Amino acid sequence: xxxxxxxxxxxxxxxxxxxxxxxxxxxxxxxxxxxxxxxxxxxxxxxxxxxxxxxxxxxxxxxxxxxxxxxxxxxxxxxxxxxxxxxxxxxxxxxxxxxxxxxxxxxxxxxxxxxxxxxxxxxxxxxxxxxxxxxxxxxxxxxxxxxxxxxxxxxxxxxxxxxxxxxxxxxxxxxxxxxxxxxxxxxxxxxxxxxxxxxxxxxxxx
Amino acid sequence: xxxxxxxxxxxxxxxxxxxxxxxxxxxxxxxxxxxxxxxxxxxxxxxxxxxxxxxxxxxxxxxxxxxxxxxxxxxxxxxxxxxxxxxxxxxxxxxxxxxxxxxxxxxxxxxxxxxxxxxxxxxxxxxxxxxxxxxxxxxxxxxxxxxxxxxxxxxxxxxxxxxxxxxxxxxxxxxxxxxxxxxxxxxxxxxxxxxxxxxxxxxxxx
Numbered sequence: 315x316x317x318x319x320x321x322x323x324x325x326x327x328x329x330x331x332x333x334x335x336x337x338x339x340x341x342x343x344x345x346x347x348x349x350x351x352x353x354x355x356x357x358x359x360x361x362x363x364x365x366x367x368x369x370x371x372x373x374x375x376x377x378x379x380x381x382x383x384x385x386x387x388x389x390x391x392x393x394x395x396x397x398x399x400x401x402x403x404x405x406x407x408x409x410x411x412x413x414x415x416x417x418x419x420x421x422x423x424x425x426x427x428x429x430x431x432x433x434x435x436x437x438x439x440x441x442x443x444x445x446x447x448x449x450x451x452x453x454x455x456x457x458x459x460x461x462x463x464x465x466x467x468x469x470x471x472x473x474x475x476x477x478x479x480x481x482x483x484x485x486x487x488x489x490x491x492x493x494x495x496x497x498x499x500x501x502x503x504x505x506x507x508x509x510x511x512x513x514x515x516x517x518x519x520x
Numbered sequence: 521x522x523x524x525x526x527x528x529x530x531x532x533x534x535x536x537x538x539x540x541x542x543x544x545x546x547x548x549x550x551x552x553x554x555x556x557x558x559x560x561x562x563x564x565x566x567x568x569x570x571x572x573x574x575x576x577x578x579x580x581x582x583x584x585x586x587x588x589x590x591x592x593x594x595x596x597x598x599x600x601x602x603x604x605x606x607x608x609x610x611x612x613x614x615x616x617x618x619x620x621x622x623x624x625x626x627x628x629x630x631x632x633x634x635x636x637x638x639x640x641x642x643x644x645x646x647x648x649x650x651x652x653x654x655x656x657x658x659x660x661x662x663x664x665x666x667x668x669x670x671x672x673x674x675x676x677x678x679x680x681x682x683x684x685x686x687x688x689x690x691x692x693x694x695x696x697x698x699x700x701x702x703x704x705x706x707x708x709x710x711x712x713x714x715x716x717x718x719x720x721x722x723x724x725x726x
């Protein structure tokens with residue numbers, strides 16, 4: 315049995331959807347960021363980084379979305395969520411997920427989490443102003459060079475898809491018009507129609 | 521035959537060392553950041569992100585260090601650079617590398633690359649001032665919660681090791697005293713003694 319710690323509207327949505335798509339045997343626990351539950355002593359025992367997601371397994375805790383997504387794919391091979399028998403194709407999946415994690419999510423984080431990297435209010439405001447530009451540049455690259463369509467990797471749905479979808483849910487709030495990104499918009503619509511996505515969104519909203 | 525595009529003193533060192541440790545059949549091409557070669561039209565054809573490293577394979581180009589490291593390990597299983605037959609242990613390797621990429625490298629990047637996320641000189645200076653604190657916090661977590669010793673994952677040397685070593689080469693410049701991190705310092709010393717590391721550092725300096 316797996317247990318996912320998450321908070322709504324965070325990148326944990328990607329792993330949550332992947333668990334549902336995999337047909338995994340899992341439970342979830344919602345953290346309340348409003349009362350800073352991610353930094354409670356209890357949660358810091360699980361994940362000393364004080365972030366979500368965390369995935370508790372029989373062997374121990376896993377953190378970091380790209381690692382969790384690959385783990386879910388590898389331990390549920392029947393769900394075919396990654397090209398497990400092709401090291402190059404698997405590396406392409408990992409490359410997309412690493413870019414989403416280390417560049418795109420980081421660009422987004424400068425809107426509300428500026429205090430991670432600076433001290434002054436003026437810097438936070440400056441960072442926040444630049445987010446539409448940085449997220450726009452990231453998604454232009456995704457639109458024109460990464461997203462093969464209909465899914466990120468082409469015909470095969472993979473763990474890249476819930477991760478891209480999750481970050482795309484932030485676009486409007488980040489000041490990027492999805493309508494100007496037709497492939498991203500089509501992908502977003504396809505994702506929203508998947509039963510696993512509907513189920514997880516309903517669960518997180520409950 | 522693999523071809524690695526790199527620049528000295530960048531995170532490409534991790535993949536370079538991994539290629540040497542794997543006994544891979546590879547060549548390298550050095551980019552000169554001083555003349556902005558990473559944004560030349562020729563290089564942007566290879567990697568539209570305008571960053572290093574890039575790994576050219578017979579199947580196409582791979583980017584993003586965690587993906588490249590996993591690929592090198594998976595395609596050179598005899599080198600035993602990752603626990604390839606254990607999805608949980610492999611996920612732990614991926615989790616460390618994802619943290620190094622998306623949190624630690626990003627913290628470091630705020631010293632010299634502030635213009636990625638802000639516009640004002642005052643913000644760049646503010647970001648730069650915070651780097652010793654953020655890098656110090658990252659490495660405290662690595663020292664106390666991640667680095668098992670003697671290698672990152674314990675007795676087995678993996679692709680986490682060249683990546684941690686690479687980022688640790690930046691510590692002094694980032695205002696973090698390695699002497700106060702005994703496990704990190706021991707790891708750094710062990711890494712510097714490895715023939716593959718000596719060979720790669722000599723090659724990059726040539």
